Amino acid sequence: MLLTLGLSYQSYMLCVLGRLIFGISDSVTVFQHTILCFWFDTNRLPFVFGILLFFVKGIRATNDNLASIFYNVTGSIPAYFWLGFFICLGSLVCCYFLITLHVSVFDPAKPQHKPAIQPNHTNSVPS
Numbered sequence: 001m002l003l004t005l006g007l008s009y010q011s012y013m014l015c016v017l018g019r020l021i022f023g024i025s026d027s028v029t030v031f032q033h034t035i036l037c038f039w040f041d042t043n044r045l046p047f048v049f050g051i052l053l054f055f056v057k058g059i060r061a062t063n064d065n066l067a068s069i070f071y072n073v074t075g076s077i078p079a080y081f082w083l084g085f086f087i088c089l090g091s092l093v094c095c096y097f098l099i100t101l102h103v104s105v106f107d108p109a110k111p112q113h114k115p116a117i118q119p120n121h122t123n124s125v126p127s
Contacts, residue, residue: 033052
C-alpha cells in the first residue's frame, strides 16, 4: 500500500519506504513452502512445488503482458498498482478462510496424515 500511495502522490520517499519494508519477496516463498509442507506428505511435495512454480511463472508472464495493455487503455500506472492492491486484499480474505480450514482440519489429537513438517517442531533429525 505504501508503494501504491507513493505512486499516487508522486512521493519518491514513500515509494522507497514501501519497497524497503515489503520488497523482500523471498519471505513470501518461504511462507508458501512452509504451508505446503504442513499440508502435503513428503512423497507429494515435488509435484506440489512444481504446480506452485507453474502458477508463479504463469502469473508473472500474465502480469508482464497485462501491465502494458492496462497502461495503454488507462494511461495510469498508479491505477494498475491499486488494482494489484485490491487483488492482494482479496488474497488476504482467502488466507483467512484457509487458516480457518487449516485449524479445523489439523486437530493435534487426530492427525489425518503425516505432513512433511510436524506441528510440534522438535529438534530431532528425521530418520
